[in-house]
Amino acid sequence: MERQRRTCAETCLELLSIELVHYYAAQNQAPLAASTEAIGFRVGRQLAERCTWDRPRLVEQLDVMKFICKEFWIELFQKQVDNLRTNHRGTFVLKDSNFRWLSKLSVDLPPPIKGPPADTQGGAADKGTPRESNGALPTSPTASEAAQDYLHLPCAIIRGALTHLGLPCTVSADASALPACDFTINIRAS
Amino acid sequence: METINSEIFTLMYGSIVRQLITDLEDIGEVNKQLDTMGYNIGVRLIDEFLAKSRTAACTDFRDSAEKVAKVGFRMFLNTTANVTNWNPENTECSLVLEDNPLTDFVELPEGCSKLKYCNVLCGVIRGALEMVNLQVECDFVKDTLRGDELNEIRLKLVSEGTEAYPFKDDD
Numbered sequence: 001m002e003r004q005r006r007t008c009a010e011t012c013l014e015l016l017s018i019e020l021v022h023y024y025a026a027q028n029q030a031p032l033a034a035s036t037e038a039i040g041f042r043v044g045r046q047l048a049e050r051c052t053w054d055r056p057r058l059v060e061q062l063d064v065m066k067f068i069c070k071e072f073w074i075e076l077f078q079k080q081v082d083n084l085r086t087n088h089r090g091t092f093v094l095k096d097s098n099f100r101w102l103s104k105l106s107v108d109l110p111p112p113i114k115g116p117p118a119d120t121q122g123g124a125a126d127k128g129t130p131r132e133s134n135g136a137l138p139t140s141p142t143a144s145e146a147a148q149d150y151l152h153l154p155c156a157i158i159r160g161a162l163t164h165l166g167l168p169c170t171v172s173a174d175a176s177a178l179p180a181c182d183f184t185i186n187i188r189a190s
Numbered sequence: 191m192e193t194i195n196s197e198i199f200t201l202m203y204g205s206i207v208r209q210l211i212t213d214l215e216d217i218g219e220v221n222k223q224l225d226t227m228g229y230n231i232g233v234r235l236i237d238e239f240l241a242k243s244r245t246a247a248c249t250d251f252r253d254s255a256e257k258v259a260k261v262g263f264r265m266f267l268n269t270t271a272n273v274t275n276w277n278p279e280n281t282e283c284s285l286v287l288e289d290n291p292l293t294d295f296v297e298l299p300e301g302c303s304k305l306k307y308c309n310v311l312c313g314v315i316r317g318a319l320e321m322v323n324l325q326v327e328c329d330f331v332k333d334t335l336r337g338d339e340l341n342e343i344r345l346k347l348v349s350e351g352t353e354a355y356p357f358k359d360d361d
Contacts, residue, residue, distance in 0.1 A: 008196035008291060009266045011238050015231045016199065020206060023227055030213045038212075042205040043198070050197060075195060 014104070021149050036152040044160020051075060052165070061187065064165045065092055072161055076154075077101065090187040099181035101154055102147050147175040158183060191242060191265060200294045207307060217304045224306070228313020229320075236318040239265065251347050252280055254324060258315060258345075259285050267291050271343075285315075287341040290334070298335050306330045312343060323351030 020039070024032040051072060058064045069081035073096070083095035151173040159171040167187050174182045210220045243261050248254040259271035269291055275284040292308050306312075312328035319326050325348040332342035 006196045006268065006291060006294075007193040008199050008268050009238075010192040010194045011235065012266050013194060013199045013202060015234055016202060016206070018234075019227045019230050022230065023223070027213075035209055035213060039202070039205045039209045042208070043201045046201050046205075047198060076198060078192075078194070 014101075017101070017150070017153055020153070025149060032149060033152050037156040040153045040156025041160040041163075044157035044162075045164040046160075047075070047157070048072065048161035048164040058165055061167065062086075064162065064167055065185075067165070068158065068161060069094060076157065090189060092185040092187070094183040094185065095180065096183070097180045099175070099179060102150060102175060102181060103179055105143060105147055105150065105178065143178050144174075144176045147178060147181075151175060151181075155183065158185070162187075193268075196268065196291050197294070200291055203292055203310070204296060207305075211302070211305075217302060221304075221306045221309050224309035225313040225316075228310035228315075229317035230313075231310070232314035232317025232319075233321055235266065235314060236321040239318065248322075250280070251324065251350070252276070252283075254319065254322075255283050255285070255345060258319070262315075262318070263287070281347040283345050284331075285343040285345060287343070290341050293335055293341075296335060303336060307333065307335050308341070315343070315345065325349045325351070 020036060021032065024030060024035050027035075052058070052067070058067055065084065065086075069084050073079065073081050077096065077100040079096070079098070079100065081094045082097045083093075085093045085095075155171040155173050159169060162169050162171075162185065169185050169187045171186075172184050174184070207220070207224065210223055211217070214220050214223065239262060243257075243265060245257060245261055248257055255273050259273045263269050263271050267290075269287065269289045271285040271287045273283050274286055276282070290308065292311070296307060298305060298307065309330055312330055316326055316328045327346040327348055329344045329346075330341075331344045332338035332340055334341055
């Protein structure tokens with residue numbers, strides 16, 4: 001039976017994940033990283049299940065990795081991973097030279113706010129911006145720092161998918177050279 | 191419009207709802223947060239709608255409701271709604287969704303009977319219409335997940351803003 005493919009606008013997913021980060025960043029009791037991790041992990045598992053139900057079991061570690069880099073990546077991010085490297089001891093580095101989910105993140109952030117330190121005004125506008133404790137003017141975060149909040153979700157999705165395919169692991173991302181993004185996967189030795 | 195497999199969106203939304211239930215531990219509060227999240231999404235979504243839908247300006251609220259149902263739902267969720275049950279003053283109507291991609295794979299567990307699972311849609315509609323000067327109230331009144339035959343969103347026009355630029359220069 002051909003799997004029915006239903007589509008929706010990519011904007012829906014984009015706006016939903018932006019709003020997710022936005023929501024949890026404003027919460028005190030539920031930390032952003034933990035909550036988005038939990039959300040992404042579930043999505044990854046379910047999605048891996050849906051993508052692999054009609055194919056033979058992926059036995060080898062490398063087969064699983066290739067599946068993630070090709071089919072799974074295309075499904076989620078509309079393109080393949082550009083480069084896959086491994087040390088053959090359980091560490092893989094996936095390089096996506098134009099990571100879709102960060103492609104709309106503005107790289108040209110506004111310059112730091114001039115004038116009196118913002119905390120004297122108590123304005124809600126800059127709530128949540130990291131501020132230096134030594135009284136210096138707040139410096140605007142670099143694009144890669146800003147990207148970090150948005151990377152918990154894709155990392156967790158990938159971790160969920162790999163875990164579901166039998167490879168429990170940790171996933172971290174490095175977006176210091178936007179729009180490229182490197183994902184480092186450490187497979188837990190079994 | 192760029193499109194994706196809607197399963198990803200559906201699963202993501204489901205996972206978010208589940209996390210909110212865990213974090214907030216109160217269904218009423220979850221409904222409220224879903225609506226707020228939807229509102230924030232709607233405020234941005236309208237930009238995309240205006241830029242890409244190529245529709246003419248709406249003449250009245252009746253027209254706007256039709257656009258939401260026929261163009262908006264088609265564009266973003268790849269489904270459509272029917273507009274019915276107008277009140278005589280033409281200020282209230284129902285959007286009936288026969289097919290709701292958000293609820294694929296969804297079953298409400300016991301203890302969640304008060305959950306308005308798709309409340310995000312109400313927020314989106316409210317947020318988007320507010321950006322075009324229509325203040326509306328929006329409520330998910332019938333939900334197939336809660337045993338109704340159809341999904342019905344009740345849309346109520348509260349006030350219509352003027353076309354004039356609403357801010358003074360020094361605001």
